Amino acid sequence: MNIRKAELRDGEEITALLVRAQWFTYKELYSEPYIQQLIGKYYNEKRIRKEITEISDAWHGYYIALEKGNITGIIGGGLVEDKVGEIYVFYLDPELRGKGIGTRLLEFYTQLQKHHYSATEQRVSVAKGNHFGIPFYEARGFVLQEEQVAYGASKEDKDISLLYSRSI
Numbered sequence: 001m002n003i004r005k006a007e008l009r010d011g012e013e014i015t016a017l018l019v020r021a022q023w024f025t026y027k028e029l030y031s032e033p034y035i036q037q038l039i040g041k042y043y044n045e046k047r048i049r050k051e052i053t054e055i056s057d058a059w060h061g062y063y064i065a066l067e068k069g070n071i072t073g074i075i076g077g078g079l080v081e082d083k084v085g086e087i088y089v090f091y092l093d094p095e096l097r098g099k100g101i102g103t104r105l106l107e108f109y110t111q112l113q114k115h116h117y118s119a120t121e122q123r124v125s126v127a128k129g130n131h132f133g134i135p136f137y138e139a140r141g142f143v144l145q146e147e148q149v150a151y152g153a154s155k156e157d158k159d160i161s162l163l164y165s166r167s168i
Helices: 008-026 032-042 047-052 101-116 133-139
Strands: 002-005 062-069 070-081 084-092 121-127 143-149 160-167
Touching: 002 101, 008 047, 008 062, 008 070, 008 084, 032 160, 047 062, 062 101, 062 133, 070 101, 121 133, 133 160
Parallel strands: 084 121
Antiparallel strands: 002 062, 062 070, 070 084, 121 160, 143 160
């Protein structure tokens, strides 16, 4: 497996993987119209291509895992405060879960946030009820801090995130 920063040529494949992962991860948690709304807002190719090129401390860009030339996982995030990094996007090809891709991507990204951006704490928000993400993060030392309305959602959406953090 190879991990590298995403490039514009990866935009279409990143978008396709993120859309598949949304359906896989959230089909039991949210309504079909709500998932379609999330995909339309956050996981359209125009936005993905913009996020590949516009890098800052607040958004470090996408990093991708590749096997045999195919994208198998995606991670991205930024600094939310001085020395506090957050993972905003982290999805794998649903058919390849359990093969160590997520662990390797998280380790890579943690080192990036720690050494390049001087983060000493790492956060992630996970959808309440996400039985894929919650055990993964807890097994890697993330500790639940609080429940909150998910980014971009309203109370009426019933989209609750669990904020986890760990020292790095």
